[in-house]
Amino acid sequence: xxxxxxxxxxxxxxxxxxxxxxxxxxxxxxxxxxxxxxxxxxxxxxxxxxxxxxxxxxxxxxxxxxxxxxxxxxxxxxxxxxxxxxxxxxxxxxxxxxxxxxxxxxxxxxxxxxxxxxxxxxxxxxxxxxxxxxxxxxxxxxxxxxxxxxxxxxxxxxxxxxxxxxxxxxxxxxxxxxxxxxxxxxxxxxxxxxxxxxxxxxxxxxxxxxx
Amino acid sequence: xxxxxxxxxxxxxxxxxxxxxxxxxxxxxxxxxxxxxxxxxxxxxxxxxxxxxxxxxxxxxxxxxxxxxxxxxxxxxxxxxxxxxxxxxxxxxxxxxxxxxxxxxxxxxxxxxxxxxxxxxxxxxxxxxxxxxxxxxxxxxxxxxxxxxxxxxxxxxxxxxxxxxxxxxxxxxxxxxxxxxxxxxxxxxxxxxxxxxxxxxxxxxxxxxxxxxxxxxxxxxxxxxxxxx
Numbered sequence: 001x002x003x004x005x006x007x008x009x010x011x012x013x014x015x016x017x018x019x020x021x022x023x024x025x026x027x028x029x030x031x032x033x034x035x036x037x038x039x040x041x042x043x044x045x046x047x048x049x050x051x052x053x054x055x056x057x058x059x060x061x062x063x064x065x066x067x068x069x070x071x072x073x074x075x076x077x078x079x080x081x082x083x084x085x086x087x088x089x090x091x092x093x094x095x096x097x098x099x100x101x102x103x104x105x106x107x108x109x110x111x112x113x114x115x116x117x118x119x120x121x122x123x124x125x126x127x128x129x130x131x132x133x134x135x136x137x138x139x140x141x142x143x144x145x146x147x148x149x150x151x152x153x154x155x156x157x158x159x160x161x162x163x164x165x166x167x168x169x170x171x172x173x174x175x176x177x178x179x180x181x182x183x184x185x186x187x188x189x190x191x192x193x194x195x196x197x198x199x200x201x202x203x204x205x206x207x208x209x210x211x
Numbered sequence: 212x213x214x215x216x217x218x219x220x221x222x223x224x225x226x227x228x229x230x231x232x233x234x235x236x237x238x239x240x241x242x243x244x245x246x247x248x249x250x251x252x253x254x255x256x257x258x259x260x261x262x263x264x265x266x267x268x269x270x271x272x273x274x275x276x277x278x279x280x281x282x283x284x285x286x287x288x289x290x291x292x293x294x295x296x297x298x299x300x301x302x303x304x305x306x307x308x309x310x311x312x313x314x315x316x317x318x319x320x321x322x323x324x325x326x327x328x329x330x331x332x333x334x335x336x337x338x339x340x341x342x343x344x345x346x347x348x349x350x351x352x353x354x355x356x357x358x359x360x361x362x363x364x365x366x367x368x369x370x371x372x373x374x375x376x377x378x379x380x381x382x383x384x385x386x387x388x389x390x391x392x393x394x395x396x397x398x399x400x401x402x403x404x405x406x407x408x409x410x411x412x413x414x415x416x417x418x419x420x421x422x423x424x425x426x427x428x429x430x431x432x433x434x435x436x437x438x439x440x
Contacts, residue, residue, distance in 0.1 A: 043327055050331035051338075054368050055346045058335070064353040067364050080363065081271075084370045091377040146248050150255035162254070165264030172267070172275045180282045185290050 081168055082133055085175040086126055093122040113199055120191035125183040129175045140170050270329050272373050276321035283314025308398050312391045316384045324380065328372040336365045 057063050070076045076083060100106075100114045144163055151159050254260045267274040288307035296303060339346055343355050354360045392398045 043330070046327040047330045047334065050327055051334045054331055054335045054371075055338070057371075058339070058354065058364055058368065059347050059349070059352075063364070067360055067367070068353050070363055070367075071360060077363070080366055081370070084367070084374065087374050088377045091374065092381050095378045095381055143248070143251060146251035147254055150251045161268050162261060162264045165266075165268040166254075168271050169264065169267040169274065172271060173278055176275060176278050176282060180279055181286050181290075184287065185294070 079130070079133070081171040082130065082175065085171065085179075086129075089122060089126065089175075089179055093118060109199070113195055116198060117188070117191045117195040120194050121183055121187050124187045124191060125178050128182060128187070129178040132178065133171060133174050136170065136174065140166065269333065270325075271369060272321065272325040272329060275373075276318050276325070279321075280314045280318045283317070284311045305392075305398055305400060308392055308396045309388060312388045312396065313384055316387045316391060317380070320380050320383060324376050325372055329369070332365070332369045332371075335368060339365065 070080065097115045097118050100118060101111055103111060106114070144166055147162070147166065148159055151162070254264070287310040291303055291307045291310065298306070335346070339354075339361055343361065347354055354364055389400070392400075
């Protein structure tokens with residue numbers, strides 16, 4: 001009965017009720033109940049609906065074909081986290097390039113220059129990210145071996161979770177560092193230089209054609 | 212009780228000595244012979260570091276957002292202010308504030324959007340691992356063939372919101388930066404000098420004719436020749 005009051009989610013689970021998102025109620029947080037209760041209800045409903053949606057996606061043929069193709073390709077499978085980060089950057093950079101090209105406040109030449117620069121920034125950043133990630137892999141593998149050795153007394157399940165965390169954190173940190181820090185600080189001036197050279201060459205060609 | 216019987220298995224200090232080899236079968240051989248680095252020891256012993264690793268595994272999108280806030284609120288503004296630039300100090304300050312603003316907005320939006328998604332993905336992951344058939348109706352499905360397929364599927368489902376919400380999150384961040392800078396940091400972007408709508412042709416003073424054609428002023432300008440003596 002006590003369990004019922006403290007942890008209805010646990011009780012629901014024990015009763016075999018299938019629900020994805022029930023939040024256990026902490027008795028210490030009663031002061032915040034007027035706010036936390038509707039928030040938790042909303043979150044539970046939302047989580048439940050999203051989980052059902054994700055479950056449906058997992059059951060779709062296209063998704064399973066996609067997983068099969070990912071597993072069959074060594075590159076896609078080995079760099080899954082990195083490839084997902086790159087997909088994110090393609091969408092974001094593509095959106096910004098599209099916005100630049102349709103910006104009516106800028107003249108056409110300026111639009112093209114900026115769009116080329118944004119494309120170069122994205123390309124260089126992606127190359128740098130993959131290169132750094134691959135370069136650091138060996139060191140991270142050595143670190144993981146030593147980490148496993150130092151954690152030998154712990155259960156294998158916990159160690160596997162930490163190891164997965166190290167790998168995910170490594171890729172996220174490298175890609176974030178490159179896209180958010182190295183790209184604006186280091187890559188943008190290089191991209192501007194390359195973009196200007198391309199434009200100068202194009203201008204020279206056009207002028208040559210007119211003559 | 213267990214402590215008394217087998218201290219080397221419980222106490223970590225016994226595990227790295229040559230007298231007590233690690234008991235875990237996976238760590239025998241070449242790895243066991245290597246000395247344990249300080250960093251590995253730190254991660255093995257520090258509970259906070261382990262919590263960070265657990266957080267990265269369970270909430271990799273929020274981990275990314277947290278790391279991004281360190282870059283956008285600390286590293287980038289510092290580099291903007293320190294590195295030499297053609298911009299003046301005010302512009303540098305504005306750029307630094309813009310970076311901080313985008314970091315805060317990005318983190319806020321990520322937390323708001325990704326929290327329910329990560330919770331849902333975690334629950335789906337648990338449900339698939341517990342009973343895959345409950346979620347996937349087709350028994351001959353590719354996902355059910357081995358655990359690796361399920362692991363890849365859950366990784367993709369985990370990061371799917373990041374890809375799906377990339378564009379709306381970007382648009383919202385760009386739209387929210389100016390009001391955040393104005394009302395939180397008290398900064399407004401200085402407007403560029405208004406450009407002239409037309410290009411004014413150069414004036415050639417040599418062609419100006421001071422001799423008026425109207426009869427009223429004719430006498431006045433008839434006597435004026437211009438020029439500097």
